[in-house]
Amino acid sequence: MNRIDPSPSDTPPAAAAERVPIALGERSYDVIVGADLLARAGELTAPVLARPRVVIVTDENVAALHLGALEAALATAGITHESIVLKPGEATKCFTELESLLDRLLARKVERSTTLVAFGGGVIGDLTGFAAAVLLRGVDFVQIPTTLLAQVDSSVGGKTGINAAAGKNLVGAFHQPCLVIADTSVLDTLPPRELGAGYAEVVKYGLIGDADFFAWLEDNGAAVLAGDTDARRHAITTSCRAKANIVAQDEREGGVRALLNFGHTFGHAFEAETGYGDALLHGEGVALGSVLAFDLSVRLGHCPAADADRVRSHFRAAGLPVDLADCGKPLEASALITHMRQDKKVTDGRMTFVLARGIGDAFLTRDVDETTLAAFLTDAGAA
Helix, strand or coil: CCCCCCCHHHHHCCCEEEEEEEECCHCCEEEECCCCCCCHHHHHHHHHCCCCCCEEEEEEHHHHHHHHHHHHHHHHCCCCEEEECCCCCCCCCCCCCCHHHHHHHHCCCCCCEEEEEEECCHHHHHHHHHHHHHHHHCCCEEEECHHHHHHHHHHCCCCCEEEEEEEEEEEEECCCCCCCEHHHHHHHHHHHHHHHHHHHHHHHHHHHHHHEEEEEEHHHHHHHCCCCCHHHHHHHHHHHHHHHHHHCCEEEEEEHHHHHHCCHHHHHHHHHHHHCCCCCCCHHHHHHHHHHHHHHHHCCCCCCCHHHHHHHHHHHHHHCCCHHHHCCCCCCCCHHHHHHCCCCCEECCCCCEEEEECCEEEEEEEECHHHHHEEEEEEHHHC
């Protein structure tokens, strides 16, 4: 990955917006990052629409806070719009809700020229994107992510999908949006815990390929979490540029894109064991999974212990979980490994892990045997 210079002095004034191009040939699009973009959503969206008609898909929490502003912006731009409001939470990302959403969209007589707007966090983005991928064999969609996690990760790159009984995100499609609008101002309404969970995905980009960005976060992460406009925009644009670089090289996760799953193999297992709910948010699972990925890297002789200590200290300072005890319930090594065997990166029955040689130097390996993994998890606190 090309290093992104993290110097805040290189960023434009707070009032400006930045465009991060996702270069995928005919499927290319921009991620627009800046403050107060929701009021401009109509003018920003209009150029990418096949016709001026959209259906917004959102959840009850986002609708109560922001739907009126989005609808007003679309109306000002002359874009006809309707809204579908779903229940919030990870449980909405399922077959039943997908079927219901598709039925509601078809009842509105949508056409292939109709564009869906995913207006919410990762759950809404993943579900709406998958609906767009299969509705009428594919319609366009726009992402307007309202959480930090969605702005830096799930809204960019075209991964869409739902959860299955066997695990998280096991059913889905690659379907790129035609635009992503990341309004940093809407993050001001996020609960601190949700903001922290998203911050784990920001840190991930430093851990996998940009040691300087991680060092910048050590100095400025508190400002990002506290709402500093310049720091927040810089963290988001740097994260999106890092992801854009990887997605442009490997759109369908045949190689280097798997590095973006750093912390996720562990994290998804923790989420599954805690019930995909409020006990452990996705980003919290990623933070804990990232700590364990560094600890396992140290144990296998790949990584200096000092780097693992820095990672643990940074996540702890951000208020994120760093020990299995933080999951709120006892975890069994055997159960966690069972979930890991369902990971999408399993090849020929062998689990794939993203480990690190140090901060900013992640790599893929299939050389972690289950006996070693079980002993490691037990030593980390699993039963």
